[in-house]
Amino acid sequence: MTAEAAHILLAEDDPADVELALSAMQAAGSRQSIVVVNNGEEALDYLHRRRGWKGRGASHPALVLLDLKMPGIGGIEVLRTIKNDVRTRCIPVVIFTSSGERRDVAVCYENGANAYVVKPVEFTSFVETLQAIGHFWTALNVPPTRSVRPQR
C-alpha cells in the first residue's frame, strides 16, 4: 500500500459533465480525490503511467468511472483494453453514461464492466448517484492491492 489515498479516475470528454461531476462530489462533501482525463487514450496513459502521467504515484485508482461516448478510443475499447491486460484487469470499472440502451449494457458486461450506471438527468439524483458510487467503491469495496508493475 502506498500513502496515496483511494482515488477515482474519471474518463469524461464533456467539460460540462466534468464540472457537474466535480460539483456533485463537492456538494456531497466528498474528500475523495478525482483525477480527470478527457479521452480514452489519456485514460490508458494514466493507468500505464505513460506520457504526462509518468510521474504519478504507483497505486491504481480505486475505480475507473468511464464514459462510453468519447472521441478517438471510446469507452468500450478502453474497458476491453483494461480487462484484457493482466496488469489492469483487477481495477474496478464502472460505466457512467447517458445511454440506457440494453445493447450498451450487455456489451459492457460482456467486456467485464463491474457496474453500469446511467447518468441521471436531474442534478439532485446526479449528486446522489455519484455520492453512492464514490462511497461504495472507495469506502465499502475492498480492491486488490497491486502496483502498476506486474508482480512477476
Add this chain to the structure above:
Amino acid sequence: MTKAPPVRKSSSKEILRDMPLPPTEEPEISYKRLFETSQDGIFVLDVNTRRIVDVNPGLCLLTGLSRSRLIAADPESIAPLRAMFRNHGSFFEEIKADSVFRRENLSIENRDGVHIQVEVVCNMFHSGGRAFIQCNLRDVTQHRLAEDQVRRLNETLEQRVAARTCELEAANRELEAFTYSVSHDLRAPLRHIMGFVEILEKEAADKLTDAHLRHLFTIGGAARRMAELIEDLLAFSRIGRSEMQKVGVDMLTLVMEALDDLRHETKDRIISWKIQDLPMVTVDRSLMRQALVNLLSNAIKFTSKRSRAVIEIGTEPGRPDEDTIYIRDNGVGFNPRYAQKIFGVFERLNNADEFEGTGIGLANVQRIIRRHGGRVWALGKVDSGATFYLTLPRRGQNDS
C-alpha cells in the same frame, strides 16, 4: 354441425348413358368427326408393321406434310415426329409395357421449321385382332410460354420483395441508430441545463432578483418536461423494436396485474370496478400489461373529478375471428370529433394543467395492439365518459 349428404359417384356406364348422342349421327360417324376436326395432330400406327395407317388434318397442319406423304410412312423417317422415337426402341417398349406413352414437353419442328413444344399421349388399342397405337400431339407452346412468363414474374416479384425487405431493414437500422442517438445525445445537454440551473439556484440565490429566480425555475421546469418527453419517446420506440414473446394468458389475470401496478394511483380513490370474465388471449405478456396499465391509468385519471367513479371492463360480441374487449369510464370524456387523434403521439385532448401526462400513453396502446394484429378505437362525449375498445385475434385451437 350438419352432415353433408353422401356424394354418389356415377359409374362410367351411367356417364355414357347420360351423354346425349347427336340425334342424327351414328356413334362411329361422330368419333370420326372428332378425329377429323381435332386441333390436335393425331396418327395411328400399326404395331406389327410400325407404319402409319391413318392421320388427321390436324397432324398435316402441325407438320406441314400431306396425308399421302404420311400414310404408310415409317414415323421415324418423318422429321417432326422423330423426337418421339429418339431414344431408340424405347417408344415401343414403353407402350408395350404400360399401354401408354406420355411426354409433356417434347420439342419438335413444325411445318415452318420452328421448334414448338408438344404434349404427346399415345395409347394402344386392338381392332380386328390387330394392335394399333393412336398418338395425339398437342401444341402447348403458348401454354408453356405463359407458364414461363408466370415463373419469370414470380422470380422478379421475389427479387422485388427481397429488395424491399432489404430497404426496410436498412430503414429500421437507421431508425435504431436515430433512437440511440436521441437516447444518448439529447439527454446530455438537458442534464447540463438542469445541473447548472440548480447550482445557480443554490449558490447565487442571494444575488438574483425574484424575477430572475422565477426564470431559472421556468428553465429547470422546461428541461425536466423535455426529459420526460424524451423518455416517453424512447419507451414508445422500444415498444416498436422489442421482440414479442407470445404466450397464452387469461386477460383477467393481466387486468389484475395492471391494477396492481396502479395501486399508487387508486389508493386514495373510491372507484366502483365492474370487471366481467375475460377471454384467454395469446399475447406478449409485458407489452399487453403495459397497454392495460395505460388504458386503466387513463380511466383512473379522467374520473378523478367524479364523486363516484365507475370503471367497467368487459367483452362485446364482434367479428368471429377476434375478441373485443372494452374499458369504459364515467370520466370527463372527450370530443368525438377527435376520436382518432387521441391515439397520436403527444396528442392531448385535455388541458395539461388539469390532468398530468405527456400524451404518449394511447399511442403506446395503439402500437402494442397493432403489433398483436388487433385494432383500437374510442367512443366518447364531452363530460359523459369514454369507452376504449381493443380487439385481439381469437386464439386458435393450436395456441399454447
